[in-house]
Every structure is written in C-alpha cells, then in structure tokens.
Amino acid sequence: MTATPAGWQSNPSAWSQRLPLVALAAAGFAIAGYLALYQYRVVSTVWEPFFGQGSRIVLNSPLSRVLPVSDATLGAGSYLLDAVTGVIGGVRRWRSMPWIVIVFGIAVGPLGLVSVLLVIAQPVLYGAYCALCLASAVISLSMIPGAMDEVLASLQQLRKVRRDGGSVWLAFWKGTPS
Amino acid sequence: MIALFLAALVGIELMASPALLDSPEPVSDSFRTAGPLIATISFLSAFSILRGLRWLNLLCSAWLVIAPLIIQHATPALVNSTVAGAVVAVLTAVAGEGNARQRYGGGWRSLVR
Numbered sequence: 398m399t400a401t402p403a404g405w406q407s408n409p410s411a412w413s414q415r416l417p418l419v420a421l422a423a424a425g426f427a428i429a430g431y432l433a434l435y436q437y438r439v440v441s442t443v444w445e446p447f448f449g450q451g452s453r454i455v456l457n458s459p460l461s462r463v464l465p466v467s468d469a470t471l472g473a474g475s476y477l478l479d480a481v482t483g484v485i486g487g488v489r490r491w492r493s494m495p496w497i498v499i500v501f502g503i504a505v506g507p508l509g510l511v512s513v514l515l516v517i518a519q520p521v522l523y524g525a526y527c528a529l530c531l532a533s534a535v536i537s538l539s540m541i542p543g544a545m546d547e548v549l550a551s552l553q554q555l556r557k558v559r560r561d562g563g564s565v566w567l568a569f570w571k572g573t574p575s
Numbered sequence: 576m577i578a579l580f581l582a583a584l585v586g587i588e589l590m591a592s593p594a595l596l597d598s599p600e601p602v603s604d605s606f607r608t609a610g611p612l613i614a615t616i617s618f619l620s621a622f623s624i625l626r627g628l629r630w631l632n633l634l635c636s637a638w639l640v641i642a643p644l645i646i647q648h649a650t651p652a653l654v655n656s657t658v659a660g661a662v663v664a665v666l667t668a669v670a671g672e673g674n675a676r677q678r679y680g681g682g683w684r685s686l687v688r
Contacts, residue, residue, distance in 0.1 A: 405678065405679055405680045517607070521608060524603075538615060538618055538619065541619055541625070545625060549679055550679075550680070553680055553681070556686055
C-alpha cells in the first residue's frame, strides 16, 4: 500500500520533505544556542554585521529575561524539539503516529510564531534589530509550510476514522492499521 | 505565489523604513509592527498549503492606509504607509487561491465538510 494519503499528490511524511526541516531546525538550534551562550556570557561578545549595538541591546533587554531561562535558550529548546519530533516515525507516520505529527506541528507552528512576535517586540520596545535573531525568525518561518501539510494529512486521517465510526483517541495514539 | 513573495518584500521595506525615512515614534512603531506581520503572513501564504492566511494581510493594509489619519506622519512616511498598504492589498487580492484542494486531498476545507 502506498504511503501517500488518498487524494494527495505526494507523501507529506516522506523523508525528502522532513529532512530539510530537520536540517533547518539544526541550523536554528546552532544560532539560538550561540545567542544563549552570549546571554549567559559563556561567550563575551556577539556577532552583529548590520545593526551596530542592536544585538547587544536586544539580547540583554528585560524582555529577553522575562522567563526563568533566556529567550534564546527557549528558542534553542524549541528547535531541538522540532528536530527530534521531525525524525521520529517512518514515512507513514501521518497515519501510524498522528500524535507525533501534531506535536511536531505545534513545535514548528505556534512556537515558531513566537519568534516572529519577538522580532516585532524588539524594535518597537528597544529601537534595535538583531541580525541573528532575524535569521532565527526566518528559519522558524521557513519550516512552517513544510510541517503544516503533514498536520493536515493526520487531521484528515483522524476525521476519516471518526466518520467511519472508529475511536479517534486510539487512532491518535496508536495509528490506524492499513 | 510571486505576488505574495513581492508582498513579503514590501513588509521588509516597511521594517527598514523608519531608518530610511528617519521616522520618529509612534510612526516608526506603526511600520515596525505592520512590516514583520505583512512579511510573515505573505511568506506563509505564498505556499499553497497556507494560502488561506493571505486575507490577514488586509487588516495590516487597512491599518497602513488609515494610520496617517490617526497619527501625524511626515509626508514621506505618509506616502510610504499609504502606498505600501495599497500595494499589499492589491498583491493579496491577485494572488489567487492556489491548488491546495487538488494537491492535499481537499485541503483544510475537507476537515469541516
């Protein structure tokens, strides 16, 4: 049986779709990790090619310390979650493991949009941009379209299970046999 | 798709415009908020799977057109705000629905049918 969902032109869980997202998540993890190391002064300076003092202002702002850990640390954790949930499961995971697809979708989608909100908040509150923070936001955004098609395939599958009178709960956690 | 990538570029122009036009607050806040929102919405909706999100651009467009009536803009900032708002609205309107329903088994709409 083909791994491509009925009515679809390609399989959203194929490795050719997922591995680029995992690579982006790894790049995002590297950038956010570096910014976090600066915030905790493991490295004493931060690379900023365009905006002068911008990165320093943004990365040391009160907003970046609202939570118990710095915002870049949260970002790094979120990219790590993206990468891990991106590699778990085979090419049929949209139907065999909907739960991991949904966790992946939440990690990439809503958590990715948080990084965009930070990009909005930084210049409005502090009048400064931070080049690597912008790069991180671009990476977060680039991952969203590629992850959402897989979420749609899983939701369509769960809806089909429900229409056929099956248990959505079981299908969500255990998958649907082919 | 190309129309929405162009709209995203308008968003990036708005992000840079307070520096280019030397706009004071709160005009700069208006550009620095509408800019990344338009860039984000336009980029995401350029992909057919998320094309439905494009209409959110119209809220930002409407704001950019009426903002000069609410907060005082210098002439270059007024032109920038109004033209950018209008251009984004036009690009959003001409973008079309895309082929998500054919490519993705009925698309998001299939979930509520």
